[in-house]
Amino acid sequence: MKTHRIAGSDLVKAAQLLRSGELVAFPTETVYGLGANAMDSAAVDKIFVAKGRPADNPLIVHLACSEEVTRVARDIPTLAQELMQRFWPGPLTLVLPKQKDVPNQVTACLDTVAVRVPDHSVALELIRLAGVPIAAPSANRSGRPSATTWQAVAEDLEDRIAGIVCGPPASLGLESTVVDMTSIPPRVLRPGGLSIEEMHSFVPSIQPYSALPEHGSESLVHSPGLKHRHYQPRAAVMVVDLASLTPSDFVLISKFRHAHYIGLTPPTNSHAFQTVLVCKNAEEYASKIFDFFRQADLLQADMVCCECVPEVGIGVALMDRLRRASHF
Numbered sequence: 001m002k003t004h005r006i007a008g009s010d011l012v013k014a015a016q017l018l019r020s021g022e023l024v025a026f027p028t029e030t031v032y033g034l035g036a037n038a039m040d041s042a043a044v045d046k047i048f049v050a051k052g053r054p055a056d057n058p059l060i061v062h063l064a065c066s067e068e069v070t071r072v073a074r075d076i077p078t079l080a081q082e083l084m085q086r087f088w089p090g091p092l093t094l095v096l097p098k099q100k101d102v103p104n105q106v107t108a109c110l111d112t113v114a115v116r117v118p119d120h121s122v123a124l125e126l127i128r129l130a131g132v133p134i135a136a137p138s139a140n141r142s143g144r145p146s147a148t149t150w151q152a153v154a155e156d157l158e159d160r161i162a163g164i165v166c167g168p169p170a171s172l173g174l175e176s177t178v179v180d181m182t183s184i185p186p187r188v189l190r191p192g193g194l195s196i197e198e199m200h201s202f203v204p205s206i207q208p209y210s211a212l213p214e215h216g217s218e219s220l221v222h223s224p225g226l227k228h229r230h231y232q233p234r235a236a237v238m239v240v241d242l243a244s245l246t247p248s249d250f251v252l253i254s255k256f257r258h259a260h261y262i263g264l265t266p267p268t269n270s271h272a273f274q275t276v277l278v279c280k281n282a283e284e285y286a287s288k289i290f291d292f293f294r295q296a297d298l299l300q301a302d303m304v305c306c307e308c309v310p311e312v313g314i315g316v317a318l319m320d321r322l323r324r325a326s327h328f
């Protein structure tokens with residue numbers, strides 16, 4: 001299948017493809033999404049084939065506005081309605097009881113559905129023109145770093161999908177925060193672009209995300225996607241605290257022939273790295289990390305050294321992605 005490049009100003013064609021059961025990647029404020037008509041089970045099946053995604057990992061349904069939420073979800077708690085009003089459109093995904101006619105492929109047979117309204121004019125216009133809810137995971141091959149540019153989408157999915165809407169790079173660069181609204185109190189299943197601090201100033205009872213659960217634990221059942229490999233470049237990823245690096249860590253780093261560095265502080269041993277990217281804050285680091293992983297792969301890197309950041313604000317989601325990408 002030839003993958004059409006579609007301009008962000010020409011969404012009619014992209015919407016037609018979606019309505020006819022094809023896959024179209026599109027920009028959002030978090031990462032690029034790989035969209036299909038969420039109510040068409042055959043179209044949704046194609047997402048799993050194109051990505052090589054495990055069938056037990058459910059998808060997020062994207063809507064053009066919060067009024068459409070009842071098309072896919074029911075019995076919406078008051079607290080969820082308040083969160084929608086406050087944070088949609090935006091990088092917040094809510095897990096809600098699902099409507100019966102949402103295909104099982106979307107929800108991996110759970111009785112809940114994850115929904116969000118993206119804060120991106122192209123994404124919103126595309127969903128509106130398609131006229132159907134759009135199921136969309138991140139537009140990367142399963143296990144790879146998420147795609148934050150249309151070029152990254154093409155790298156992973158060329159000839160496997162019908163179209164790519166070519167917009168600008170994603171501004172946040174990390175995926176949405178997923179909150180389970182079916183538990184009391186609600187709890188964060190995946191940290192993301194909306195920080196727990198921002199949510200707490202509005203709803204203090206939300207339970208923060210608790211680290212990678214052990215296999216077989218209850219949290220895995222609640223968010224099946226958490227147990228799969230994620231975000232990994234081909235190079236080995238090492239997460240370091242520069243302040244506590246020992247001489248033996250430097251020896252380990254120098255064993256790699258093509259090491260690359262990203263962080264907030266310039267490394268003292270900068271000669272050990274082929275490229276050094278020093279970001280001005282955690283927001284910039286978060287927006288660049290997935291692209292840095294992909295560029296490192298293109299440069300045949302064997303190691304990417306990532307400085308750890310304080311776990312506040314976007315730092316929580318960034319550290320989560322770095323840990324999952326890490327091979328050590």
Ligand code: TXA
Pocket residue numbers: 028030031032033034057058059060091093095107110112113114118136137138139174175176177178189190222223224225226
């Ligand atoms: O920012 C984002 O969320 C991006 C853009 C494209 O919107 N999408 C995204 O989708 O990151 P994906 O498929 O890569 O991640 C979806 C996450 C997974 O961790 C999955 O397990 C969780 O949402 N999820 C989906 N449906 C769920 C449900 N019913 N219950 C619990 N977790 C669910």
Ligand code: MG
Pocket residue numbers: 137138146
């Ligand atoms: Mg993903």
